[in-house]
Amino acid sequence: MIFLFIIVPLVMASLLPLVGKISKRFLPDLLANATMLFLLVYAVVSARPLVAGGGVVQQAFWFGAPLNIRLLLDGFSLFMLFTISLVSFTVTLYSIDYMEHYGAKADYYALLLLMIAGMNGLVLASDLFNIYIFLEVAAIASYALVAFGRGHDELEASFKYLMLSAVASAFILLSIAIIFALTGGVSFGTVAHGLETLNVRFVVGFCSALFLMGFGLKAALVPFHSWLPDAHPSAPAPISAMLSGVLIKVSGVYAMMRVFLNVFGLTPALTTILSILGIASIFVGALAALGQNDIKRMLAYSSISQIGYVVLGFAIGTPLGILGGLFHLFNHALFKSLLFLNAGAIERSTGTRSLDKMGGLAKVMPVTAGTSAVGSLSIAGVPPLNGFWSKLLIIIALVQAKMVALAVLAVLGSVVTLWYYLVLQHQAFFGKLNESWKAVKEAPFWMSASTILLALLCIAVGLAFPVVIHSWLQPAADILGKGVGVAMSFIGF
Amino acid sequence: MLHLSLLIGLVAFSILAVLIRDLLKSAISLAVASVFLAVLFFEMNAVYAGVFEVSVVAGLITVLFITAIALTRGDGDVVESRRHLAVFPLFFLALAVIDILVMKRLLGRIPAMVNPESGTFADVLWNQRTFDLVGQIGAIFAGVLAVLALFRRGEKDAGHESPRGDAPLAGGQPPAGDAALMGRQPHTGDAALMGRQPQGGSHE
Numbered sequence: 153m154i155f156l157f158i159i160v161p162l163v164m165a166s167l168l169p170l171v172g173k174i175s176k177r178f179l180p181d182l183l184a185n186a187t188m189l190f191l192l193v194y195a196v197v198s199a200r201p202l203v204a205g206g207g208v209v210q211q212a213f214w215f216g217a218p219l220n221i222r223l224l225l226d227g228f229s230l231f232m233l234f235t236i237s238l239v240s241f242t243v244t245l246y247s248i249d250y251m252e253h254y255g256a257k258a259d260y261y262a263l264l265l266l267m268i269a270g271m272n273g274l275v276l277a278s279d280l281f282n283i284y285i286f287l288e289v290a291a292i293a294s295y296a297l298v299a300f301g302r303g304h305d306e307l308e309a310s311f312k313y314l315m316l317s318a319v320a321s322a323f324i325l326l327s328i329a330i331i332f333a334l335t336g337g338v339s340f341g342t343v344a345h346g347l348e349t350l351n352v353r354f355v356v357g358f359c360s361a362l363f364l365m366g367f368g369l370k371a372a373l374v375p376f377h378s379w380l381p382d383a384h385p386s387a388p389a390p391i392s393a394m395l396s397g398v399l400i401k402v403s404g405v406y407a408m409m410r411v412f413l414n415v416f417g418l419t420p421a422l423t424t425i426l427s428i429l430g431i432a433s434i435f436v437g438a439l440a441a442l443g444q445n446d447i448k449r450m451l452a453y454s455s456i457s458q459i460g461y462v463v464l465g466f467a468i469g470t471p472l473g474i475l476g477g478l479f480h481l482f483n484h485a486l487f488k489s490l491l492f493l494n495a496g497a498i499e500r501s502t503g504t505r506s507l508d509k510m511g512g513l514a515k516v517m518p519v520t521a522g523t524s525a526v527g528s529l530s531i532a533g534v535p536p537l538n539g540f541w542s543k544l545l546i547i548i549a550l551v552q553a554k555m556v557a558l559a560v561l562a563v564l565g566s567v568v569t570l571w572y573y574l575v576l577q578h579q580a581f582f583g584k585l586n587e588s589w590k591a592v593k594e595a596p597f598w599m600s601a602s603t604i605l606l607a608l609l610c611i612a613v614g615l616a617f618p619v620v621i622h623s624w625l626q627p628a629a630d631i632l633g634k635g636v637g638v639a640m641s642f643i644g645f
Numbered sequence: 646m647l648h649l650s651l652l653i654g655l656v657a658f659s660i661l662a663v664l665i666r667d668l669l670k671s672a673i674s675l676a677v678a679s680v681f682l683a684v685l686f687f688e689m690n691a692v693y694a695g696v697f698e699v700s701v702v703a704g705l706i707t708v709l710f711i712t713a714i715a716l717t718r719g720d721g722d723v724v725e726s727r728r729h730l731a732v733f734p735l736f737f738l739a740l741a742v743i744d745i746l747v748m749k750r751l752l753g754r755i756p757a758m759v760n761p762e763s764g765t766f767a768d769v770l771w772n773q774r775t776f777d778l779v780g781q782i783g784a785i786f787a788g789v790l791a792v793l794a795l796f797r798r799g800e801k802d803a804g805h806e807s808p809r810g811d812a813p814l815a816g817g818q819p820p821a822g823d824a825a826l827m828g829r830q831p832h833t834g835d836a837a838l839m840g841r842q843p844q845g846g847s848h849e
Contacts, residue, residue: 162783169793212776221776259794266787273780285780292784296791330751358751 172258227627371404389496
């Protein structure tokens with residue numbers, strides 16, 4: 153039952169604060185990790201066969217009685233569920249050790265589970281207003297998680313994030329209200345059908361602009377990115393990994409692409425605007441990352457840059473472009489989570505995020521250094537790691553679509569990415585070990601286990617990319633490639 | 646004419662809420678703006694929206710704001726940028742021009758609604774929008790948990806400090822401890838959340 157993807161984390165989130173009264177650490181750790189593992193296994197084993205025929209709209213039941221809840225599960229939503237579950241599982245593993253010193257572990261896991269319930273609800277939603285509601289669930293939980301450390305920087309970053317996110321929500325809500333006034337409904341099918349029968353291109357263009365600003369803010373696309381370099385570094389490392397790894401993709405990229413490709417239909421104007429925003433994000437993010445001394449801030453700017461690649465892939469609109477965008481989305485979820493978790497391990501061991509003060513840490517933190525090297529080379533697009541293949545697909549798709557200038561710019565962006573990740577590796581891990589760090593030890597077991605798992609996944613996906621494409625990415629790309637036909641086929645459900 | 650007066654009142658008190666520096670007066674201006682909006686809702690037959698606007702936004706939220714302000718001590722030495730006083734009217738004028746030029750034309754192009762999703766309030770809320778209710782439960786729950794988590798007592802205050810375990814701190818570095826890990830000054834505690842200057846841990 154697809155509803156379990158939402159109800160299980162929601163119920164566990166309500167139980168965890170109570171469990172926290174009995175056991176401060178062991179039971180919250182166990183229950184949170186068990187829930188994430190269940191969601192991951194459930195996505196792979198039970199949900200995957202359901203999308204074999206293209207997708208299903210499933211009604212939810214409560215103790216045998218049918219509820220008026222219809223969830224849409226197709227290749228695209230399953231791919232997102234799998235990505236969310238995978239990253240969430242590694243993040244909760246890492247949190248076992250990392251969150252020890254923050255206190256209130258049960259509350260932390262409860263908020264994390266609520267954020268996951270919100271994201272799962274968003275990707276399973278079959279109407280625009282459901283998307284908005286679950287976007288808010290994930291967002292509210294994420295504001296609290298960014299401020300979880302309760303320091304001045306965390307609170308300031310969370311407040312800034314909250315304010316800009318509220319602006320994004322207002323744009324999205326206004327657009328949904330206009331769409332409702334136009335079509336008399338908010339379900340994907342009703343909206344797609346209504347817009348096709350009405351000649352309201354001007355109004356649809358206006359609504360698209362509102363969605364672009366709203367979801368663009370959530371995805372931190374340039375020029376809507378100013379909140380991200382504050383919010384993501386300020387959060388605890390596992391939350392930075394969740395925000396950069398999945399939240400910006402679910403509440404920004406997924407929602408935007410679902411609406412633009414499957415409900416409104418991709419127009420040449422949208423393609424042009426998204427391509428420009430994608431390329432601008434690649435360069436603004438990469439050049440800003442180059443000048444950073446704070447390791448987490450560098451990674452945050454890098455997220456803006458890599459989201460640019462994802463959006464650029466989708467913007468091309470060709471099957472290969474969409475496939476490349478999806479593949480880079482998945483890969484970025486893996487390597488950016490890995491890099492943020494590594495940054496957290498360094499900060500935990502040394503007490504600093506400043507690259508200037510690091511140096512030679514590979515001698516005392518070999519696991520963190522090794523996994524960080526894998527993550528950096530992957531994100532820079534070095535073969536045969538996973539990032540190489542996804543960037544290659546996007547660049548080939550650009551050339552095929554006769555967007556050669558954009559292809560050249562995308563390659564240049566990748567070179568800049570390689571540059572600043574080499575700087576990061578050099579300053580943090582290589583060279584002479586700073587005297588101050590002689591007593592530093594490697595990250596504890598669960599933190600290392602989590603980063604090793606992600607690094608192995610980066611390598612495995614790079615080596616076995618045809619299998620990943622065939623089993624997870626192609627069904628998702630097919631759904632996006634079908635355009636508004638997908639929403640139309642669900643009319644009446 | 647009544648609608649126009651209500652809209653002008655709504656916009657005027659909203660602007661006051663943004664520009665007034667006194668938090669209490671600002672909160673009251675927001676409540677008055679909300680009352681104007683509620684009357685507009687009533688005028689436009691959106692009775693339930695009007696009731697919620699008056700009771701929740703103008704009532705409950707204003708009470709929460711005023712309670713929070715009452716718990717906050719004034720800080721005379723906080724210097725705020727006054728740039729927004731110059732920038733705000735420019736943005737407001739630009740948006741007003743866009744509103745007049747674009748929105749009227751835009752809304753004029755919206756055809757009469759075809760087969761709107763309709764029903765009684767209860768029917769829409771409980772039967773048609775059940776999934777939204779699940780989301781609302783999640784959103785409210787997230788808010789409650791956020792308050793619990795952000796206003797928690799520190800582990801030290803609760804008398805069960807976590808063992809340092811294997812969190813080695815390099816020689817020569819200042820003791821990172823929980824405070825450094827969390828990027829905060831020791832003893833800031835809840836004071837930072839309430840906008841107060843840290844006064845040590847006594848209030849905890």
